[in-house]
Amino acid sequence: MAHQSTNTPATFDNAKVMNRFELTRRMVARLTDEAVVGGIGNTNFDLWAAGQRPQNFYMLGSMGLAIPIALGVALAQPKRRAIALEGDGSLLMQLGCLSTVAKLAPPNLIIVLFDTGIYQIPGGQPTPAAVIADYVGLARASGLARSAWAADEDDFDRMVAMALSEAGPHFIAARIDDKPAVATTDRDPVQIRERFMCGLGVRAPA
Numbered sequence: 156m157a158h159q160s161t162n163t164p165a166t167f168d169n170a171k172v173m174n175r176f177e178l179t180r181r182m183v184a185r186l187t188d189e190a191v192v193g194g195i196g197n198t199n200f201d202l203w204a205a206g207q208r209p210q211n212f213y214m215l216g217s218m219g220l221a222i223p224i225a226l227g228v229a230l231a232q233p234k235r236r237a238i239a240l241e242g243d244g245s246l247l248m249q250l251g252c253l254s255t256v257a258k259l260a261p262p263n264l265i266i267v268l269f270d271t272g273i274y275q276i277p278g279g280q281p282t283p284a285a286v287i288a289d290y291v292g293l294a295r296a297s298g299l300a301r302s303a304w305a306a307d308e309d310d311f312d313r314m315v316a317m318a319l320s321e322a323g324p325h326f327i328a329a330r331i332d333d334k335p336a337v338a339t340t341d342r343d344p345v346q347i348r349e350r351f352m353c354g355l356g357v358r359a360p361a
């Protein structure tokens with residue numbers, strides 16, 4: 156059943172299943188100088204498709220690194236917000252990063268989890284956690300108090316706006332459909348790294 160009230164937080168069961176590109180597009184539209192780290196697969200493909208920014212980093216090849224990389228950026232640049240966009244399969248591979256984030260508690264870190272329940276890129280196999288584990292519950296139990304499911308697109312917008320203006324760390328989880336990403340990131344790791352470093356102001360453009 157769809158979530159009805161805006162006063163009570165959504166649960167996994169009543170959160171709307173949404174489209175990753177639509178949510179990514181909505182989030183990117185709100186950004187100015189925030190760093191965004193897209194996790195492997197559809198997550199960074201949709202980030203790429205939503206409009207490339209020099210402050211975007213696209214993780215290619217390794218699962219589970221969007222949150223650790225964004226955590227590093229948040230700690231290194233405390234005046235800038237850092238956003239990790241991660242898939243559920245990738246988070247599963249690196250669950251311990253949630254308690255590391257809770258322990259270090261950077262107020263400028265925002266985690267957005269796109270929960271498809273599947274490993275979409277290699278063929279759509281259900282993850283072992285699909286429907287069994289609740290990622291918001293896992294995040295809270297790991298010490299991230301500001302963790303919630305997005306009830307629907309408007310609720311996601313509201314949560315992103317709040318995370319961009321209030322101290323975190325924030326963990327925003329969204330249930331996502333099985334639609335493939337709308338584009339594919341150019342596989343040029345050197346260019347991705349150089350552009351990101353320039354975008355964060357730690358390297359002068361060549």
Ligand SMILES: Cc1ncc(C[n+]2csc(CCOP(=O)(O)OP(=O)(O)O)c2C)c(N)n1
Pocket residue numbers: 194195196197198216217218241242243244245246271273274275276277
């Ligand atoms: C360490 C590691 N193990 C396995 C793979 C193969 N692999 C690539 S993407 C992927 C699934 C990622 O799942 P998720 O993060 O949920 O993203 P989605 O595919 O759903 O976009 C797997 C298993 C990999 N790239 N790296």
